[in-house]
Amino acid sequence: MKWTRSLPNLCALVLTASLSSSYIYQGPEDLRIQTALTLQNPSNGVSTTPEGRLFVLFARVDGSKGPQVVEYNTIINTSVPYPNAEWNNYTTGKDPATHLVRTNSQRIGPEDLLWLVDTGSPAFGAPVIFPNGPKLVSVNLTTNQVQRVYSMGNATLSSSLLDDVRFNPASNKAYLTDAGAPAIIILDLCTGATVRVLVDDASTSAYMPVSAEGNLLHASGGMFEHIYADQHEVSPDGKYYYYQPSNGGMSLIPTAALDAAFYNSSMAQVLSDYREPFALTPSTGGTAIDAEGNIYSSDTDNQSILKIYPNGTKTLLCQDPRLLWVDAMWIDTQKRLWMPAAQLNRGQPFNNGTSYVVPPLHVFTIDIGVGPSLIDHA
Numbered sequence: 001m002k003w004t005r006s007l008p009n010l011c012a013l014v015l016t017a018s019l020s021s022s023y024i025y026q027g028p029e030d031l032r033i034q035t036a037l038t039l040q041n042p043s044n045g046v047s048t049t050p051e052g053r054l055f056v057l058f059a060r061v062d063g064s065k066g067p068q069v070v071e072y073n074t075i076i077n078t079s080v081p082y083p084n085a086e087w088n089n090y091t092t093g094k095d096p097a098t099h100l101v102r103t104n105s106q107r108i109g110p111e112d113l114l115w116l117v118d119t120g121s122p123a124f125g126a127p128v129i130f131p132n133g134p135k136l137v138s139v140n141l142t143t144n145q146v147q148r149v150y151s152m153g154n155a156t157l158s159s160s161l162l163d164d165v166r167f168n169p170a171s172n173k174a175y176l177t178d179a180g181a182p183a184i185i186i187l188d189l190c191t192g193a194t195v196r197v198l199v200d201d202a203s204t205s206a207y208m209p210v211s212a213e214g215n216l217l218h219a220s221g222g223m224f225e226h227i228y229a230d231q232h233e234v235s236p237d238g239k240y241y242y243y244q245p246s247n248g249g250m251s252l253i254p255t256a257a258l259d260a261a262f263y264n265s266s267m268a269q270v271l272s273d274y275r276e277p278f279a280l281t282p283s284t285g286g287t288a289i290d291a292e293g294n295i296y297s298s299d300t301d302n303q304s305i306l307k308i309y310p311n312g313t314k315t316l317l318c319q320d321p322r323l324l325w326v327d328a329m330w331i332d333t334q335k336r337l338w339m340p341a342a343q344l345n346r347g348q349p350f351n352n353g354t355s356y357v358v359p360p361l362h363v364f365t366i367d368i369g370v371g372p373s374l375i376d377h378a
């Protein structure tokens, strides 16, 4: 009798102990990892210019207020709203076409422009504001003025989460992921016309909710949190587009097939036949691609960064207890990988309105010995 009564308790103890030690990586710290920025609020993306300018995106999942996009001065550790205060000061009633409603990603592109992906939805899970809320904004880094606004109202649904952008300079197309309604959006950068493809395809959908620090994420209200087409990259030769939902499972498709589908709706209907599995990635916070076509992918469950070779083989780049939900990564001309440890899973959207984010937050770097893909950014 004693046996059968004590057994369940023992099991529970063993289970708890193994969960906390195997899924949340305890250490040691990796001495190659340097602290580049110390912040009070989570950042889900940074980008740098070869001259050393630095732009930082704040996710505001901790409930903090303030600018979404800033230019950061690393000498004195202060920042100014970018491109200016008013673009960063959207409130209900202001024109969503000329304000950042909720920016989900930022990056410098192959030209000297900073690109901002605005979901157009004022809060995580809130409906998109049509027609001008969802948009892609380019900012000229010479004039520090908005250069062009691509309205994405025609390419998004009410439940969309316009997530991220990559470029194919050869065809002058941009590819955007929709993490709220599974699809890839192809944008012609000349005309501004858009086409939604791979809609509700297995490769853009999420077969599981996202997992971080060992637990599946929940949206406010308690439902499991599925985050659809999210991380993506274009190969340095421009031939392949890699993409995945946030819970992992990366596919690839030739950019020629994507671009053909832009002009040919019959092709768009059969596009799924042109994709292939590429790598079984885990739940992922963000990716980056280097000049040799290696993809770096952050594992949100166990504080590690994977390096995936162009042939799809995965290796471990680094693992460190500080790498808590590393979001969109960035490779600079000094051959460093920037890793913003955003603790996103601890934020309000995934904890029924309460933030468990623990400041200070850090953006880390690690030397990878390879620079950025030149069609991605200088």
Ligand SMILES: *[C@@H]1O[C@H](CO)[C@@H](O)[C@H](O)[C@H]1NC(C)=O
Residues within 6 Å of the ligand: 035, 036, 037, 038, 074, 075, 076, 077
């Ligand atoms: C700025 O922040 C970095 C990274 O946290 C730190 O190493 C540096 O000492 C700070 N500089 C100043 C002037 O506070």
Ligand SMILES: *[C@@H]1O[C@H](CO)[C@@H](O)[C@H](O)[C@H]1NC(C)=O
Residues within 6 Å of the ligand: 085, 086, 089
């Ligand atoms: C934001 O806009 C409001 C209303 O236009 C204004 O009162 C406030 O001072 C602005 N805040 C910033 C930081 O610019």
Ligand SMILES: *[C@@H]1O[C@H](CO)[C@@H](O)[C@H](O)[C@H]1NC(C)=O
Residues within 6 Å of the ligand: 111, 112, 113, 140, 141, 142, 143, 147
């Ligand atoms: C940025 O603005 C400058 C000055 O107007 C212009 O010469 C340059 O072509 C613009 N950059 C891009 C990438 O369009």
Ligand SMILES: *[C@@H]1O[C@H](CO)[C@@H](O)[C@H](O)[C@H]1NC(C)=O
Residues within 6 Å of the ligand: 150, 151, 152, 154, 192, 193, 194
């Ligand atoms: C959106 O669609 C409408 C109606 O077809 C069209 O008039 C408008 O130009 C489109 N906008 C964009 C940005 O493509």
Ligand SMILES: *[C@@H]1O[C@H](CO)[C@@H](O)[C@H](O)[C@H]1NC(C)=O
Residues within 6 Å of the ligand: 221, 222, 352, 353
């Ligand atoms: C979320 O919080 C609300 C109150 O803010 C509460 O009514 C609801 O039960 C909570 N849901 C869950 C799943 O905890």
Ligand SMILES: *[C@@H]1O[C@H](CO)[C@@H](O)[C@H](O)[C@H]1NC(C)=O
Residues within 6 Å of the ligand: 264, 265, 266, 267, 270
């Ligand atoms: C359009 O795509 C369909 C399906 O792949 C293909 O059969 C057709 O030849 C394409 N049309 C043109 C003009 O390329």
Ligand SMILES: *[C@@H]1O[C@H](CO)[C@@H](O)[C@H](O)[C@H]1NC(C)=O
Residues within 6 Å of the ligand: 282, 299, 301, 302, 304, 316, 319
């Ligand atoms: C990280 O966790 C995943 C499962 O989520 C596992 O497949 C992988 O081997 C782990 N990596 C390391 C370096 O522990």
Ligand SMILES: *[C@@H]1O[C@H](CO)[C@@H](O)[C@H](O)[C@H]1NC(C)=O
Residues within 6 Å of the ligand: 309, 310, 311, 312, 313
């Ligand atoms: C994939 O590429 C890496 C790096 O070149 C190499 O080490 C590995 O053996 C390759 N794997 C396969 C299965 O060819």
